[in-house]
Amino acid sequence: MESNEFIKKLKTFALKSSAIVAFVLLWEAAPHLGLIDPIFIPPPSVVAVKIYQLLLSGELLVHIAASLQRVFLGFIIALVVALPLGFLIGGWFKTFEMAVDPLLQVLGQANPFTLFPVFMALLGIGELSKIGIIYWVCQWPVLFNTVSGIKSVDPVYIKVGRSMGLTKFNLFKKVLLPAALPAIFTGIRMSAVFAFFMLIGAEMIGAHSGLGFLIIQSEAVFNMPKMYAAIVSVALLGIAINYLMLNIEKKAMSWKEDIVV
Amino acid sequence: MAKIESVNVKKTFKIKNKGNQYDELPALGGVDLKIDQGEFMVIVGPSGCGKSTFLDLVSGLTLPDEGTISIDGKSVTGPGLDRAIVFQQNALFPWRTTLKNVEFGLESINSDKDNRREIALDYLSLVGLSGYHNHYPHQLSGGMKQRVSIARALALNPGILLMDEPLAALDAQTREFLQRDILRISKESHKTVLFITHSIDEAVFLGDKVAVMSARPGIIKQVLDIPLTAEQRARDDVVATQEFVQSRQTLWKLLKEEVIKVQEAQIRFQSQSPAQSPARVSGNGLINAVRVLTKI
């Protein structure tokens, strides 16, 4: 029985990775097929070697650490700001919502790249402005998903809570919050991934390290293998973080039967 | 003194119409009803007549526009722990286990964790679900979920149980079993019950008295005494007894008039303005009418 289980797991794993494997194989073959020039899109074998070299020299870890730190801080600040704000807006404070919502809609549309001069003027060119840019990008998915999560809570839950004489606070804590948690988690997960996409933007100015910096820097000196090594590293980190968050979500909401990691 | 007393209760809803103005929808047109302590009162009536609204008012979730509802002589001003509701739709919190769901109401009044757990387990076994306390709602069938809802409502030991068509969403067999359970539990615990249903059979089986509500705006058309004894109800062939058959027939006649009124209103409505549909409906009126009519 055990070996059957193992074979089954192997088959599932093979199936799940088949698309990725096919993609990597295609990428590797593309230069030989004349589809792309290996000088400016190096094949995975070259990129892998470069990643290995960068890991060995310790250089990659320095950049990863720098970027992770910025992402982590920006992300946490976004949570601290956007979650309470989302509760306030999605909750029962209708006047607050009406006053604040239009402004938020406008700000949420603003492309972070166009806001650069603002970030620079307010926060300078050091770590603060980088964390600031990441925070800015991260807060929107959290905010909007929290608001919509709270608003779409089934009203019958509220009715149950009210009929049992719950205070507004307890109603929020015991009914609204857990009911909205799936949507909130989605927002949190999205913003964690967004944070990685914004690394290039955040590390464009005044950076000495970081994966985004590495991408920009490598391109400027036309070191394509290094650039792609950095790009692939960002992608892999993003995937890892996504999986991590999915696992956390699964544990926190073990009652939900349809989360598949 | 009656346990629950409703005097001339009126409620009107304002519905936004297509022209962005407000239409007035009178739901209750002056409901007078007395329910005694320990009584099982069933309300039947055509769709949209205001039964659920009335239940909301008794629970204190909304307040009447005119008239008063009193419990033990005191006016109802809001929800309270002396009343518990069981809804038709599944209202169990999916993120809590069965046990935790039943404990829910207790958390605000009982700070003793172990005591709460004990009480909750008691009620779970009362509704026949011991052993399922660690299950999550999504793992239970519809009937089981409603049992848990009932346990949750009972856990607070309210004097009054309010039930809004709690069995309507279940299949016929589960429904019959649960009807017997509800009757047994409410009698054993001496609760006063206000029960809403569309099913005449259910009303006769469960109710000490059945109040027929008129079409909208709802008032109590008549209150019927159901002369079945507890022994009779406990029998498997209760539906064949003379008392049952007669009660049902009387109820049917009373109800039929109201259902036809609703039907005619529907047809009038549709010929006037085919695009509009009646607001505040608990289901298509015509379909409900057919449901009632075919439950013979």
Place this chain on the structure above:
Amino acid sequence: MEKKIKLLLIAVAILVVALLVRPVFYATESNENYTLKASVNKDCSGTPWFVGVEKGFFKDEGVNFVDVGQIAAPQRNLALTSGQIDVEDVDPQQLVNLLKAGVKVKGVAQSGDEPTDGDINKEHMHWVVLENSSLKTPGDIARQDKIVKIGVISEGICADTQNNALLRKYNVSKSKIEYVVIPDPQQEQALRQGLIDIAILHPPFYFAAEKHGGVRVLASSKDAFKGAGGTTLLVFREDFIKENPETVRKFTKAYKDTEKWVNRNRVEAGILTAKDIGLTEAAVHYYSNTGKINTSQLQYWIDSLVTDGQLKKGEFKPEDLYTDEFKDTW
């Protein structure tokens, strides 16, 4: 299941075969009409293009170009490599970067150069500081208490390479400074906010900053880089040169004629450039008056890169960077 496995095997087989085949990479185009592809950016780098068209220099040689549109600086090397464009105007460091990456390119003529008449406004870069800065000469950098922050577009291109040379010239240790990567357009703001102490700017940015006032020029590229600060070469891919020698010849001649004209008519060139960019006025670069490739300048670049550790000694000679096949155009 059988069928699926068969399909999978066929797919794998195709991939394996593909991996073993090595076809020619890009189709070479035959060039009847002496046309080539170029990317003209709407800034002062576009001057030779705008003027060349307006003044008919290209027409005179019977050569034509197709403007594929604007391509930002970081992507231009890619464009040249991939064949999106056929020609580019680059400084020796960028040329070395291309060669290091294995791209087969060669310079055919010298485009940009530093002026010989001492006019600082013709130079390649200015080191700009605030009017009230305590830095009066580059040597002052060594005497500051705090680390001096210098804005550069990126690390590993002309700005920091030339600055490294400047520091060496004034005996300032690199530990006294910190490079801060800021794109040119944002450096003025950073300077005025005090986020950096020195901004190293190309035109039009140094013109703009100086025009706005409150700043002064601490040093210039001639000061920093011994007259090689403005060197740029007109660069083609080797295979393009092989397939279209006449096009390259005609184009180079027309381009150089344009640049020589610009050197003599800087005001009018500025007006033409401004018109084509859509501004009211534009800065104009200075170009080599002959097109002859100055090998000692190339050597100076190579030596600086070796000193900075970007190149190994002997890795490149000036001859690796260019071909004199077209010296008849110089």
